[in-house]
Amino acid sequence: MSTQTWIAIVAVILGSGGLSALGGYLLAGRNEEKRDERAAQRDREALRERQKDEGRVFQRDTLLEIHDLLYRLNRNAGRSRHIDEMRYRETGKYGRELSPDDLSDEFSELVGSVNRLRVRIFDRDMRDLIDRYMATVISSSTSGGQRQDRDDAAVRARAERIEQQILVQWEPLEEALGTLIRSQFPGSDLTPLG
Numbered sequence: 001m002s003t004q005t006w007i008a009i010v011a012v013i014l015g016s017g018g019l020s021a022l023g024g025y026l027l028a029g030r031n032e033e034k035r036d037e038r039a040a041q042r043d044r045e046a047l048r049e050r051q052k053d054e055g056r057v058f059q060r061d062t063l064l065e066i067h068d069l070l071y072r073l074n075r076n077a078g079r080s081r082h083i084d085e086m087r088y089r090e091t092g093k094y095g096r097e098l099s100p101d102d103l104s105d106e107f108s109e110l111v112g113s114v115n116r117l118r119v120r121i122f123d124r125d126m127r128d129l130i131d132r133y134m135a136t137v138i139s140s141s142t143s144g145g146q147r148q149d150r151d152d153a154a155v156r157a158r159a160e161r162i163e164q165q166i167l168v169q170w171e172p173l174e175e176a177l178g179t180l181i182r183s184q185f186p187g188s189d190l191t192p193l194g
Contacts, residue, residue: 059122060184066117066130067177073110074170077137079103081163084156094156099141107141126180133169140166 080099088094098104111134118130140162 055122056184058120060181062117062120063177063181063184066114066121067174067181069110069114069117070130070133070173070177073107073114073137074166076103076107076110077140077166080107080141081159084159088152088156092152094152095159096152111138123180126176129169129173129176133166133173136162136165136169 080103083099083103084095087097099107114130114134118127118134121127121130140159
């Protein structure tokens with residue numbers, strides 16, 4: 001085929017809307033690419049929002065569970081302290097006998113569970129508050145320490161001081177924990193809707 005024939009064929013195609021079709025094809029491709037980019041952006045935003053919601057639910061559930069465990073731990077430590085106090089009143093000896101197995105086992109399980117959940121908390125200050133509180137509670141369970149004869153009154157006094165430290169630490173811990181829990185609920189006083 002000659003050059004003139006090719007020119008004639010191209011002229012017929014262009015003259016019959018071929019150029020318009022080619023332009024439309026290119027424009028449609030560009031529009032499709034932009035539509036795909038917008039859809040991908042919406043998908044990324046939806047994924048971020050879903051991850052944010054899942055993180056909030058995870059954190060809320062962790063905080064609620066650790067709050068319940070801390071209450072149970074407080075009750076356990078209180079029962080143990082009560083047993084030691086009753087024995088002291090009866091015998092004049094403080095903290096020399098082991099706690100009942102069920103109480104001791106429960107205490108160990110609670111400490112392990114609190115520590116397992118504590119490391120999952122996003123907020124470093126809350127982790128530190130719980131860590132300090134746990135150290136104080138654990139020290140109350142070991143208040144007997146190295147024993148000497150006739151030192152029961154001193155050991156009892158030390159246990160009472162530790163109990164006071166627990167009470168002093170509990171209120172700000174509970175308040176901070178409650179604030180952090182409420183912040184996980186959209187619509188709360190800390191995360192208003194809209």
